[in-house]
Amino acid sequence: MKRAVVYYSLTGCTKKTAEAIAGKTGADLIRIDTVKEMPAGFKSRIMYGGMLATFGIKPKIKDLPCDLSSYDDIILGTPVWASTFAPALKTLFASVDISSKVTSVFTYSGSGDNGKCISKLSKILPNIKNTVSLLDEGKGPREENKALLESFLAKL
Numbered sequence: 188m189k190r191a192v193v194y195y196s197l198t199g200c201t202k203k204t205a206e207a208i209a210g211k212t213g214a215d216l217i218r219i220d221t222v223k224e225m226p227a228g229f230k231s232r233i234m235y236g237g238m239l240a241t242f243g244i245k246p247k248i249k250d251l252p253c254d255l256s257s258y259d260d261i262i263l264g265t266p267v268w269a270s271t272f273a274p275a276l277k278t279l280f281a282s283v284d285i286s287s288k289v290t291s292v293f294t295y296s297g298s299g300d301n302g303k304c305i306s307k308l309s310k311i312l313p314n315i316k317n318t319v320s321l322l323d324e325g326k327g328p329r330e331e332n333k334a335l336l337e338s339f340l341a342k343l
């Protein structure tokens with residue numbers, strides 16, 4: 188089975204875990220990134236990123252390194268932005284049909300609540316069976332994440 192971990196990450200939490208999951212599962216690691224860089228300041232990021240997410244705006248993304256439709260199974264990683272998934276992934280879904288391939292989703296958020304985000308993703312990606320909501324680790328590792336991630340990994 189050909190498997191990939193596909194993720195977007197702005198501040199590195201989702202990236203770090205995507206790398207760990209790819210390392211443990213042997214899946215290919217594919218980063219989704221925007222052409223235009225996000226603003227550097229925290230407030231500008233929240234305002235600009237929140238605006239993109241809230242209004243469903245699709246930022247241009249960099250070319251993918253491969254054809255995602257060639258994968259059998261995709262593990263998707265995203266930060267929660269304005270209670271939904273990262274706008275760059277909205278662009279991805281519009282550019283390649285991976286709707287049936289995504290079976291697992293891991294999210295990072297400040298609140299540790301990905302309910303609305305998963306509900307929105309599930310409408311687009313009907314085969315999601317395994318999800319985990321992890322807490323932002325920008326200020327250091329979170330003990331709570333360890334057991335949650337282990338349980339997620341066990342179901343992959």
Ligand SMILES: Cc1cc2nc3c(=O)[nH]c(=O)nc-3n(C[C@H](O)[C@H](O)[C@H](O)COP(=O)(O)O)c2cc1C
Nearest residue numbers: 197198199200201236266269270295296297298323
């Ligand atoms: C534009 C923006 C919007 C965000 N909106 C939310 C939100 O609605 N709820 C929440 O709990 N965290 C929110 N966050 C916090 C991120 O989800 C959190 O910092 C996450 O760990 C970042 O993952 P990353 O390091 O992979 O980018 C937001 C962050 C940004 C930049």
